[in-house]
Amino acid sequence: MVIQEIKNHFDGQETASYQIVSPPFSCGVAWLVNVLLELDIKTTNVGFGQNHWSFENDLTLIEPDALNHLKWHLPILHRQEKFIFEANIEVFWEHRLDFVNQGHKKTILFIRDPRDAIYSMYCRNYKEHYTFDVYLKRQDVWPDHFPGLFELPPFETFTFFVFFWMTMSRFMPVKIIDFKNTKIIPVKTVQEILKYLEIDRTTQEVEKAVEHSSFENAKRAMDEMQKATKETFLTARKGKVDEWKQTYSEELLLGITEVGKISFGLLDEGEAHVSHLIDTYIKADSRSIIADKLPEEVNEIVVKILDRFQSGIDITREEVHTLYQIENMSTKVALRIAMILEALYYVENIFEDKTSDEARAALNTFIAMNLRFEDDYPIQQAAVSCLRRWSISLKPFFDKAQTC
Structure with missing residues (x-):
């Protein structure tokens, strides 16, 4: 249904569309979405369907359903709700597998060390309900993202998601972006993404977008939403790299299954390591x-x-x-x-x-x-x-x- 809505949206339009996918954990993809919006690039979360954007003359307005949710994640929405986007470009984003049905569109696979991404998601949504060791064994069917799949716990889900998209890279352009690089070399990372998407922006524009998308601004947006709604939703908790070294006991790490472990440090060990994984599981x-x-x-x-x-x-x-x-x-x-x-x-x-x-x-x-x-x-x-x-x-x- 989601993909059909996207296809209907583009019938008869000369629009360049791209897509961002990430495992359904706290990988930090909202940072990239905020950067793209800061750069006047229409970036659409497909979960809101027709309730994401509306139009008023030359302006594009974010609809209330999308606004109320995304203000937790995107600091730009605390400054503006109306945009003038660059014409004929749209980037779709979600934790989707069925984006593959949109055709061979350029895709960004945004990933984070699963030990950090999964722990952060646990703190955001599950800490009041389960101990961490119980959460790590909890099987899920991800009704909001890929219903019925995979019926696996967090680490195993992360691995299957990532290896699916690595498999699809044999048929369509897929660029992996590591959360770690958004912290270490954010401007260079954005420039690489824009080059990949064939979108031109000046260095000054990129630097400004990165500054406005900082973790501090994201946390400020979260704090404002908590005050306004009287709710707690830890969308900007710490944003650290390698936090897992302080949050996982040796026993927890030893308890992670072999399939769960294979996406640890996926990019850290170099191209030869990735090639070996592809040969072993994909080819x-x-x-x-x-x-x-x-x-x-x-x-x-x-x-x-x-x-x-x-x-x-x-x-x-x-x-x-x-x-x-x-x-x-x-x-x-x-x-x-x-x-x-x-x-x-x-x-x-x-x-x-x-x-x-x-x-x-x-x-x-x-x-x-x-x-x-x-x-x-x-x-x-x-x-x-x-x-x-x-x-x-x-x-x-x-x-x-x-x-x-």
């Missing part, structure tokens, strides 16, 4: 991995399901139930099949065209990651959720010995 041959993980009879059936799915034929309840009626199937094999079905579910819920090359590549990545991290408890729990979704009884598999 992996998922069909070979499946063949190594499943008995021959089961593998043959699963591959046929994959082939039919990738040709656009939906999986049926009958074939899934038939698959789980194979005799002597062990718990491990039952969960592996569920991990493959879960990857299919992800693709089906992200892509409008599941036969596309992009959908095939995403499916390959999701299957490779699920099966390589099959011993991680959250991946197993997502597989169990998948079995429940298909109304597969779990009892037969968890009550018997490992027979194959």
Whole structure:
């Protein structure tokens, strides 16, 4: 629905549109949004749909729904609510996976060290409800951003989100922006972004936009909103780099799963490290991995399901139930099949065209990651959720010995 609204918005218009995506945690993306607005670049949060902007002669006005929420995040909205944007440019932003359906638009993937991003989100929204160790194990379906996905806890969600967009970089231009650089070299970072988006601004304009988007101004905006609403919403808490070194115990760090850890310091270890991760999880041959993980009879059936799915034929309840009626199937094999079905579910819920090359590549990545991290408890729990979704009884598999 969100993507269709965007497409309808641009029907018949000669508008250059771009997109910003970030994992659904406190990654600091509002800083970039504020900078772009300061530079008179129309920047739209798709969550508000048609209730984001309206028009009055040559002015663009922010609508009340968007204003009331975004004033918590964007200091510019405390100075102005009407804009004169540069014509024919619009940047969409949200924590979305289905932005991939907009076509091969230039995309900025804005990330932060997940240890900081996740802790900051915990302090903002969850601290009154859970202890931190409980929050780190809490599975979520992200109803506001990518409904039904991934049914994983925070670190695992972060990894799957980032690796999805890294997979999409094989088909469309995706530039990764690290929160750390917005603190260390903010002006240079903005200039790189503008160059990537093919937008011209002077150094003086960029410096002024960065100054107006400072953490101090963001915190001031938050404080003003807290006074006005009598509510607490920690949108500008500390904004530090490497705060995790003071906020995580050794026990908490050791408890993070292997799949959760692989996006730690994603950019810190250099291009060779990123290339290795891409080769391991994105360019992996998922069909070979499946063949190594499943008995021959089961593998043959699963591959046929994959082939039919990738040709656009939906999986049926009958074939899934038939698959789980194979005799002597062990718990491990039952969960592996569920991990493959879960990857299919992800693709089906992200892509409008599941036969596309992009959908095939995403499916390959999701299957490779699920099966390589099959011993991680959250991946197993997502597989169990998948079995429940298909109304597969779990009892037969968890009550018997490992027979194959």
